[in-house]
Amino acid sequence: MNQSKSTIQHLINQSDQELRRLRYSAKSISTCHMFWNEFKIYSQEQDLEYYDHETARVFLKEKYNYPDISVDKHKPNVNAAANAIRRLGDMDLHGRFLGRFKKSVIPIPTGFQESYNAYIEYCIKRNNKPSTIKRNKILIKSFFEFLISTGVNEPLEITSRTLSDYTTTLLRFSKKSVQRELGAIKGYLKSTYFSGLITQDFSDSMPKLKFAQTEKPVMVWTEEEVFNLLNAVDRGNPYGKRDYAILLLVTQLGIRDSDIKNLKLTDLYWDKNIIEFTQLKTTQKITLPLLPEIGWAIIDYLKSGRPTTDCPYVFVIHKAPYSQVQKVGNIVARYQRESGIKVKSGNQHGIHSLRHTLASRLLEQHVDLELISGILGHVDVNSAKVYLHTDIDGLRQCALSLEKEVDYE
Known part of the structure; x- marks a missing residue:
């Protein structure tokens, strides 16, 4: 046993004082005391007066099945129990609570x-x-x-x-x-x-911490899944026209959600067949080709879907005061559900996964990694190496002349 020199009651008293010093609510403190007293009684039943780390681990497993590796997320009361007992352990080993403060x-x-x-x-x-x-x-x-x-x-x-x-x-x-x-x-x-x-x-x-490789795998969409995602959009109504253009920008150009949200009408250079803007994440300017399908979709939205407003952003909320669209990622999630696309539990499947898919497809076509990095707007080419699955020339050859069709000023 890894037994402490402090009694359980002494650690409870110390932990109580620390919670009050950190100004935790009375309800939070009361919740901790509930689990502390339950653990104290459990220990007393085993003739233990002093805190024991192994006993604490067994207590959480027997009473709350914590940790339960078969679930993605524990119930709130289970997490509360684990946090309360963990605080006793922190107080015993370090004389303070580890982790971020309130x-x-x-x-x-x-x-x-x-x-x-x-x-x-x-x-x-x-x-x-x-x-x-x-x-x-x-x-x-x-x-x-x-x-x-x-x-x-x-x-x-x-x-x-x-x-x-x-x-x-x-x-x-x-x-x-x-x-x-x-x-x-x-x-x-x-x-x-x-x-x-x-x-x-x-x-x-600064000290460095090492981590096990436990990052969530990123979903790579099949061509059929991307087709079904786009096909799920009802392009006959204003919302659908907007959402369809947004999804094309993600699936065909890999533009980040923050940049789609902040894309302005002045970023569309119809005479040059390009989209040019400063990325929010990297603060670097990026120039991308205005592909035919994207161009026509944006025109359709500007002419027949976008509310009449002075808002400078391309995509807006369709309710007054018509500010820039928010939470672009929700658009992907919505049509993913409507198209019936299944996602493996634990996989990342939002806008990032669509950017990942675009990079993977380009790598499969033997496009140079530096060009892919440029398409995705990475400052460092090494950022694109995480994809390692999958033609900017092919993209740029599709640039179109649409200036005669555009009249949104």
Whole structure:
């Protein structure tokens, strides 16, 4: 047995104090106490007064069948039980809870205000998206909360050991979440160093975490499935005309959902037969051919489907005030359901999978990886190597002359 030197009741008291310090709601604290008391009684039945990690594991398995690898998601009460018992284990091993702290209750500590302001300015100068800056604010505030809880009250007190300890609190998160978290912390450390608030640049010495290869497989659509997806759209009504044009942009050009959402009328160069815009994700300009089917679909939408509005975006919501369309991914999901396309459980099957499919088909046709990277709008050609299944020339040869047909100004 991996038995603690702390009694279960002592850990419950410590955990209760920590939850209150972090300003958890009375309901959340009460829920934790319910599971803690249940575990305490379970341990007492086995003559255990001190916390034992193996007993905790067996308790969760016997009482709640946790973890259950046969399900994609546990029930809320099962997760609540696991989180409550995990907090006791964290308190026993680390004297604090591992993981991200409650986002809505984290103020900016006085000693970190100047470095926080410098970091936000750093993000703005790097042309980070507003959504990225918003997310990084949350991550940095969580980092500050950890620092304060360990006695670090200003940037000058940060050490390599501090960063190592913080990194261990991320072990339960997914690879993508950890990458975002560490990326935000590195940016903060770099901007703080550049601002002269710390004497050493710790950004390059952040500990690295290794992950098992457990990424979800990405669905590759067959030609028949893509055909059925498009064929499920009712092109006789305004919504269908809009959705059909959007799906063509995804399936034939691999444009990201964020870029479709932000595509403007001025991005369509009918005289040159191209679509040109600055990508939201990479901030890089990209030029793509205006393919015949896409061009005619957009014209059909502009002439016979799009509401009369001054909105600069191509695709709009068909209700006043006619702002740009939102949640493009929902359009794919809707017609996927309507077409009866089955998706293997656990596979990614949204817009990303359609971009993945386009790249795979091009690779199958022996198109150069650099050209595929250009089509998909990757800054680095290595980004396209993840597809490794599947002609820009063929695409560009399809460019069409439609300027005489267009009159949307």
